[in-house]
Amino acid sequence: MTSHFLKSRTLWISVAVLAVIGLFGAFLLMWRPAIDPIERPTTFDTAQLQRGARVVEAGDCAVCHTRPGGEYLAGGLPLVTPFGTLFSTNITPDKQTGIGQWSLPAFKRAMRQGIARDGHFLYPAFPYVHYRRMSEGDIADAYAYLMSGPAVHAPALQNQMNFPMNIRPLVSFWNLLFLHGEPLKPVAERSEAWNRGRYLVDGPGHCAGCHSPLNLIGAEKSSEYLQGGSVDGWNALALIGMGQRANPWSREQLVGYLRADVVDGHGTPAGPMRPVSLSLARLPASEAEAIAEYLLSLQSPHSVTETTPTTQPGPPADHSTGALLFTSACAGCHGPAAPMREIDGRPGLQNTSALQASSSRNFLKTVLEGVPAIPGSPGPVMPPFAASLDSDQLGALAAYLRQQARPDQPWADLSSTIEALRQETK
Amino acid sequence: MSQITLNVNGAAQPLALEPDMPLLYALRNHLNLNGAKYGCGLGQCGACTVIVDDQPVFACLTPCAGLEGKKIRTVESLGSAEKPGPLQAAFIEKQAAQCGYCIAGMLMRAQSLLEQNPHPDEQTIREHMAGNLCRCGTHLRIIEAIKQVAGHNGSLT
Structure with missing residues (x-):
């Protein structure tokens, strides 16, 4: 009887001690003190x-x-x-x-x-x-x-x-x-520009927030650093191996793109990257140059997956509808002889990142939403086509342009992606 | 050539068109609806704006193929010179037109906003109208006219 009582008492004490430790631990983990309020400073340097x-x-x-x-x-x-x-x-x-x-x-x-x-x-x-x-x-x-x-x-x-x-x-x-990682220290054997670029990318610029995939609870997967992510329904491109792709980035192209220019061979930032690039354009050019220096030094750890041809020989598809739609809706700015290409730098579409990407998402999103004007900021404007093209037309147009850009790799998922995007933007 | 039936301002219009023809040309050259204007042909100015279902579109960049079954509305649907609609009347009252080339597009873009949001504030109006340009610079009067209809005394009907 006594021993049973003792046992149960020991048990209860252990439970109580553990509970206290647990509560204390939780308190330490989850409680942070307030820091005293101040009067707002009035003089600045x-x-x-x-x-x-x-x-x-x-x-x-x-x-x-x-x-x-x-x-x-x-x-x-x-x-x-x-x-x-x-x-x-x-x-x-x-x-x-x-x-x-x-x-x-x-x-x-x-x-x-x-x-x-x-x-x-x-x-x-x-x-x-x-x-x-x-x-x-x-x-x-x-x-x-x-x-x-x-x-x-x-x-x-x-x-x-x-x-x-x-x-x-x-x-x-x-x-x-x-939450770990210390303030960045320069790497001695790298150039000043490279170190500056790495600081901007990993520190204030927080590029990996969009350009790394996130895990189930919304943290960046450090094992897939800058290997591409998604944000607001857009695919954020992989930032590693940018110089090694089928459609490689030169330093000059990347600097221009980072500063919101229209870059021949890649296009111009759209979606959530547009305001980011407009911010970069307001900084000295050396900042974008440093970012380019750092990013282009990042080698892809595995061979470029985008060049793997898909095994779908099949009969050649009929792209006449897509070609017609291109003439009617796009060629004024993007056709081979378009005046807008001459006078205002609109890109040919074949080499744009959107058409070269393995997913059709960014291309379709750009066509549906356009590149809207940002009041007070210079830059190209592309009208949205969500109400001008129906889903079949958009699919035909995308298939036609993809065929021009990557004849070996047609996009497989067009109609489902289009429907998903239309639902997302409703 | 292919046979396409467009529903324009409430009437079915059977037409024989090249399927890549932009809507603007069908409206102006085949249906004699000359309100919508050809400005840039590139979706940069908005002079050709019409409403398809309930969305403003640039008619110069919208292929006719694919518009079957959709309700197309042009400025002619808002009223006439004798009986201008409320938005048109406000544009006249505020003297919002100078040369007038952009006005049909301005009206249709504003109309689409007011149908979905009858009382937008000025910021919303400005953002919505940003796609339409006026080379005479009458934007301020255009915004005044839209605000008049958007005010609580105004009504689209």
Whole structure:
């Protein structure tokens, strides 16, 4: 009786101790203190503000933190993730709704650990896994620039995250798994430009956020670094082995593309890459040159899969409908003798990345949505064809152009991709 | 040549057309609907804008083949010189036209917005109208005219 009682008592004590340890561990893991609010600084160093403006541009802050038609950096852009919809927040120095009360240490903690000033966990859609690799100086410069801007009163919109991702403290487990990496140190045997490029790509530019595949819980697969991902329904190209492809990128082409130019042989950035390239175009050309230097040094670990011919000999397909549609809808800008090619640099389509890619998605998306004008920014405009071409016509057009670009590899999935895209854009 | 029946402004129009003919040419040359204009032929200016189902399209880049069964509407469907529709009346009141070449396209693009969103704010109007250009520079009056109809006193019907 006594021994039974003792046993059960020992058991209960062990359980209680474990529970206390567990609670303590969970507390340590999931609780972060608030950092005291401050009065917004009023004086700034002009040179620091200029540097900060460039950091904010290189970090693409405004790409997510400004909604179309909204105030600069006041947030409100919906970010659709597999776990629900997030709305970017206000990072103007507004006291109530922005970061006006954030001290530099609070800002640094957000950038390096993904914790807001009041101690709540930020979602990893905010790329603190990359920003933590930035230099102290760059983070301080970005802070000064953000705090010096006009304060906009714009309360955060309610996120619509699915259970359990709507419980922010759970992000701590994600951080435990994926939040590592120190500020980047230059590699001595590499050039200054290469090191600068690597810093921009892995730090502020957070290229891998879109250009690496994500795992089931939305973290970049480090084993497939920059091997291509997807964002907003677009395929983000693999950034490794860019010089080794069937349609290789030269340094000059890549620099032009990164700066939103129309590049003969590849086209121009569309979709989510367009605002990124417009940001890069506002920076000194040396930044895009450095990125190109670094990216072109990345060799593909496996042989180029895109050159593997598909084994579908079959009878030659009839592309007359596609050819007709090209004449009628596309040739004015993209035909061999099109004036727009002469006077405004519209690309021939055969060598564009979209038509060379193994998936038809980016080509179809470009035709459906066009390349919209961005008010205040120069650049080509392509009209959307979603309402002008029906799905059969779009399929015929895509098959015809793919045949011109890669006769050995017809796209197999056209009609299903078109239907999927039409559903996505509804 | 192929036989294509287009539904234009509520009437079925059987036509013999080259299948790669853009809608704009069928409207102007075969149906005598000269409201929509040829501007650039490249989808860059919007003078040819018409509505297909409920979406504004550039008629210069929209092949006729594939439009069977869809409802095409041109500026002629909004009203006439004698009886202008509400949006047309607002354009006249605000004197939104100078040379007038872009106006049919402007009207149809604005019409498509107001049908889906009867009371857009100015920012929405500006974004929606961004695809249509006016070389005379009357954009501000055009926006005023659309705002008048979009205001709570205005109505499309």
